[in-house]
Amino acid sequence: MPESERAAAIVDMGEDVAHCLVWDWEYHARENQLLPDGDWSYWLIMAGRGFGKTRVGAETTRIWAKTNKYVNLIGATTDDARDIMIEGESGIMSVCPKDERPQYIKHARKLVWPSGCVSLIFTADEPERLRGKQHEKLWGDELGAWRYPEAWDQAKFGLRLGAKPQAIITTTPRPTKIMRELVKDPHCHVTRGSTYDNKSNLAPTFFSEIITKYEGTRLGRQELDAELLEDTPGALWRRSNIDEYRVPKGDEPTMRRIVVAVDPAISSEDSSNETGIITVGIGMDDRGYIFEDCSGIFTPDEWGRAAVATFNRYQGDRIVAEKNQGGDMVGHVLKSVMPNAPITLVSASRGKVTRAEPTAALYEQGRISHVGRFDTLEDQMVAFTSDFDRKLQGYSPDRVDALVWALTELFPMIVKKKRQGNARPMAKERFF
Numbered sequence: 001m002p003e004s005e006r007a008a009a010i011v012d013m014g015e016d017v018a019h020c021l022v023w024d025w026e027y028h029a030r031e032n033q034l035l036p037d038g039d040w041s042y043w044l045i046m047a048g049r050g051f052g053k054t055r056v057g058a059e060t061t062r063i064w065a066k067t068n069k070y071v072n073l074i075g076a077t078t079d080d081a082r083d084i085m086i087e088g089e090s091g092i093m094s095v096c097p098k099d100e101r102p103q104y105i106k107h108a109r110k111l112v113w114p115s116g117c118v119s120l121i122f123t124a125d126e127p128e129r130l131r132g133k134q135h136e137k138l139w140g141d142e143l144g145a146w147r148y149p150e151a152w153d154q155a156k157f158g159l160r161l162g163a164k165p166q167a168i169i170t171t172t173p174r175p176t177k178i179m180r181e182l183v184k185d186p187h188c189h190v191t192r193g194s195t196y197d198n199k200s201n202l203a204p205t206f207f208s209e210i211i212t213k214y215e216g217t218r219l220g221r222q223e224l225d226a227e228l229l230e231d232t233p234g235a236l237w238r239r240s241n242i243d244e245y246r247v248p249k250g251d252e253p254t255m256r257r258i259v260v261a262v263d264p265a266i267s268s269e270d271s272s273n274e275t276g277i278i279t280v281g282i283g284m285d286d287r288g289y290i291f292e293d294c295s296g297i298f299t300p301d302e303w304g305r306a307a308v309a310t311f312n313r314y315q316g317d318r319i320v321a322e323k324n325q326g327g328d329m330v331g332h333v334l335k336s337v338m339p340n341a342p343i344t345l346v347s348a349s350r351g352k353v354t355r356a357e358p359t360a361a362l363y364e365q366g367r368i369s370h371v372g373r374f375d376t377l378e379d380q381m382v383a384f385t386s387d388f389d390r391k392l393q394g395y396s397p398d399r400v401d402a403l404v405w406a407l408t409e410l411f412p413m414i415v416k417k418k419r420q421g422n423a424r425p426m427a428k429e430r431f432f
Helices: 003-013 015-022 053-065 078-086 150-158 177-184 195-201 204-214 218-223 239-244 300-313 329-337 352-364 375-382 398-410 412-418
Strands: 042-047 071-075 103-105 110-112 118-123 137-141 166-171 188-193 255-263 276-283 288-293 318-322 343-348 368-370 427-431
Touching (some): 003 015, 053 078, 053 137, 053 166, 204 218, 239 375, 288 375, 300 318, 300 329, 318 329, 318 398, 375 398, 398 412
Parallel strands (some): 071 118, 071 137, 137 166
Antiparallel strands (some): 110 118, 343 427
16 A cells, blocks of 8 residues: 555554554565575675665564574674664664563673573674674674674674574675675575665655765665675776785784875865875785774874874884875974874875886785775775776875875885886985
């Protein structure tokens, strides 16, 4: 029935029936939001923003909690698990009527359901906490944004209790190695959906402002249409090269040298480019290791403090900063925070692609490892094409720029060989 006729029919049924239907998921859900039939171990809901993924995860958890002893949760971060999966507008506490609502014991990281079921709460940024834990059923949210791939490995190892261990995974698609493998897994039931499937429940302004802006773009195809996009044609970096050599935090060797690279932005408005701040080391094995991306929109004082704090945290050897946008002010900002900081100021005299190509070659050679996940940085990398300078003038891939400066500092001979034959030097350096 149309929504207006359905609402009227419910009122005619009486207050008790109307109350029951308010909490009846089968009544409200679309067909592709209900538990699928068949023999599957993983239900992957790969859908666009606003599809209702969180609601599906919460309602499925609610159903499982009635007949299982352990139905555990894994969020991308602690905040995500609490603010989205549990306490969010479409989270567990919101979808359960009072007599089914679990007790949320925050300090113990668990939910205790009236049925006796317990839901232990884990996060993907702490994969070691998943080691040895067991699950009958499991809800993992935003798998595409999990920082450490081994969190999913540990989750699967623990999925071994009960007659039919199963997991529901709700996520916006990202072409990570885990996602690509899961889509091809014969034990995985894949449900795809777009933002448009849930249009009647979304604010009109969302469609007029967001959809209009991103519809038809590559980002829109991923975030709205839920396409699992592979590498951008002509991109300097490939996800397969990044994924193949990725290492868990703690598995990296002793570092010979660590640098923090900064690509400052000229303003700090909401629409401003970001200041790229990337920490990279070169190990005793002569390989490069990306440790941290703490880029963001900052004032000069804020990015100066962020860069120095990162430098101190990793006991770095040098800060490398581009001065094209700020001249000597860049060095003075850093010195005002840490007067004795060892700083190298660099200025680019060639295009971004020319600077990036030698460092991209290091990835092709398998000489660079990312320590954990850096989704925003990696998205910039795999979208960076050889015609970037002509195609996207006015937009700056600040995280990639900082990454390039860091690797140029750590692998100077590689860069020198790659730029042989250039009429002009790629960058001018000044030690500050």
